[in-house]
Amino acid sequence: MHQSKKPFYKLLKPLREKFPDLNIFENSVVSDDGRHFFMIRDGLETFLMVHSSEQTEFSGENISIGNLKLLKCRLIRENANVLRELFPFTKPVLAGKRNSYGLGDRLGNAGGAHLKAISGTGFFPVLAQQSIRELERTGRTAEDVLDAASWAVFREGYHGGFGADGDHLKTTADIDLIVNAGFTMFTIDPSDYVVNEAAGMEDAELQHHFKNLPWDQLQDQPEDFLYRTVGVTFSLNAGFSISPSRKEIYTGMVKYGRVISHTKKMANYLRDTYPGHPAELELSVDETDQPTTLFEHLLIVSELKRLGVELVSLAPRFCGDFEKGVDFRGDLCQFREEYRQHLAIAKKYGGYKLSIHSGSDKFSVYEVIGSINEGTVHVKTAGTSYLEALRTVAEANPTLFRQILVFSNNRFEEDKKSYHISARPENIPDLKSLKNMELKNLLDHDDTRQVLHVAYGSVLHGQGEVSVAFKKQLMETLTENEELYESNLKQHFERHLMPFV
Ligand SMILES: [Zn+2]
Numbered sequence: 354m355h356q357s358k359k360p361f362y363k364l365l366k367p368l369r370e371k372f373p374d375l376n377i378f379e380n381s382v383v384s385d386d387g388r389h390f391f392m393i394r395d396g397l398e399t400f401l402m403v404h405s406s407e408q409t410e411f412s413g414e415n416i417s418i419g420n421l422k423l424l425k426c427r428l429i430r431e432n433a434n435v436l437r438e439l440f441p442f443t444k445p446v447l448a449g450k451r452n453s454y455g456l457g458d459r460l461g462n463a464g465g466a467h468l469k470a471i472s473g474t475g476f477f478p479v480l481a482q483q484s485i486r487e488l489e490r491t492g493r494t495a496e497d498v499l500d501a502a503s504w505a506v507f508r509e510g511y512h513g514g515f516g517a518d519g520d521h522l523k524t525t526a527d528i529d530l531i532v533n534a535g536f537t538m539f540t541i542d543p544s545d546y547v548v549n550e551a552a553g554m555e556d557a558e559l560q561h562h563f564k565n566l567p568w569d570q571l572q573d574q575p576e577d578f579l580y581r582t583v584g585v586t587f588s589l590n591a592g593f594s595i596s597p598s599r600k601e602i603y604t605g606m607v608k609y610g611r612v613i614s615h616t617k618k619m620a621n622y623l624r625d626t627y628p629g630h631p632a633e634l635e636l637s638v639d640e641t642d643q644p645t646t647l648f649e650h651l652l653i654v655s656e657l658k659r660l661g662v663e664l665v666s667l668a669p670r671f672c673g674d675f676e677k678g679v680d681f682r683g684d685l686c687q688f689r690e691e692y693r694q695h696l697a698i699a700k701k702y703g704g705y706k707l708s709i710h711s712g713s714d715k716f717s718v719y720e721v722i723g724s725i726n727e728g729t730v731h732v733k734t735a736g737t738s739y740l741e742a743l744r745t746v747a748e749a750n751p752t753l754f755r756q757i758l759v760f761s762n763n764r765f766e767e768d769k770k771s772y773h774i775s776a777r778p779e780n781i782p783d784l785k786s787l788k789n790m791e792l793k794n795l796l797d798h799d800d801t802r803q804v805l806h807v808a809y810g811s812v813l814h815g816q817g818e819v820s821v822a823f824k825k826q827l828m829e830t831l832t833e834n835e836e837l838y839e840s841n842l843k844q845h846f847e848r849h850l851m852p853f854v
Pocket of ligand 1: 521639640710
């Protein structure tokens with residue numbers, strides 16, 4: 354498509370004269386054979402404007418400004434579909450095995466700032482990223498998430514390609530939902546098939562479970578498996594090797610055998626049901642009770658490789674604590690040593706990326722990974738962008754921020770249940786003693802961050818009219834203070850990204 358911005362500025366002139374307050378997103382302007390497309394903010398809503406003598410597929414309202422005739426289109430699903438057809442750069446593409454960054458955006462308004470923050474870092478942005486759990490908690494659909502990313506890309510005039518990650522998919526129905534929405538990255542979460550108890554089993558019990566693994570689905574026999582693993586030293590590069598004991602082999606296979614067969618089943622389903630759909634697979638075992646041992650990692654990927662499942666990334670559960678919304682807690686030296694060995698395994702079995710889940714605010718971990726400077730990485734963040742939204746609210750609408758914090762605090766006992774966090778709400782400073790201008794400092798306070806973080810679902814969607822009111826006010830505040838919001842997001846992501854650059 355021929356694209357040129359210059360001639361269009363003539364057309365913008367009457368628009369600007371008539372509506373001096375109209376916010377035109379200049380990076381969005383696309384001119385093509387006499388047709389012009391651009392985005393504006395009118396009041397609190399963003400629109401796509403089309404100037405064309407011929408009819409387009411977009412639907413909207415015809416408006417005239419002087420003798421300038423324009424179609425003013427709401428950012429609805431139908432228009433997003435037309436946008437992706439007409440402008441392929443607004444469609445997600447595969448990330449492949451290059452460094453990439455997941456920029457989950459639970460509110461659907463952070464994409465522009467995310468793109469600005471990531472530009473020049475060398476990371477491929479995965480702009481649309483939401484887990485099934487997040488979709489349920491925010492009351493959004495996978496289509497909503499992708500549409501927000503496509504509009505952000507168009508608004509910023511960004512042509513560099515972006516990814517769309519359906520995170521933590523547990524069933525084939527989840528795959529259907531994510532394919533139908535147009536996503537291209539599929540993060541398989543087989544955690545329901547992990548047998549955590551294996552670690553505490555006696556030999557006889559282990560043997561029993563081992564024998565009863567779904568060997569036909571694994572296209573394997575117990576004897577063959579043991580022949581391949583017992584007494585074997587797996588040598589990796591960088592001088593590392595792994596020599597698992599018999600006990601480790603049985604325990605590892607009992608714990609992860611069904612994870613392997615389930616992952617194979619999910620991968621086959623995706624390939625066979627949607628043969629033409631561009632797709633890449635991540636496997637996430639980050640939500641298990643215990644850290645993934647090096648042998649367990651090797652076992653999972655070597656068996657998947659044997660079964661023909663190719664991964665673009667794998668998320669082990671690393672040592673230490675990756676709690677939501679705060680920095681890593683644990684032994685960084687141990688993390689460094691294990692990370693290097695996980696990398697050596699990844700290198701040997703396909704060169705996939707190591708994926709860091711719960712990646713929000715793990716600054717010290719990024720220093721370590723950045724300093725190792727080997728292999729490739731994928732980082733997933735989401736909650737931290739919600740917290741930057743709240744930092745903006747704390748600055749711009751203190752009354753709303755106080756209400757959200759009190760509400761989140763009241764929800765804490767309930768909302769923390771599905772998370773691994775250690776926040777203590779009693780450590781949150783007394784709100785009454787804080788001046789409005791001090792509120793934003795609460796976003797640098799770990800206990801407050803976690804209390805706010807885990808309540809996002811209740812604030813945005815979970816509590817009927819209360820949530821509807823919160824979400825409306827939150828979105829309005831962020832739109833009215835977009836510059837502040839973008840600068841908060843940008844600054845915060847620079848902290849995430851700098852250690853890698
Ligand atoms: Zn995860």
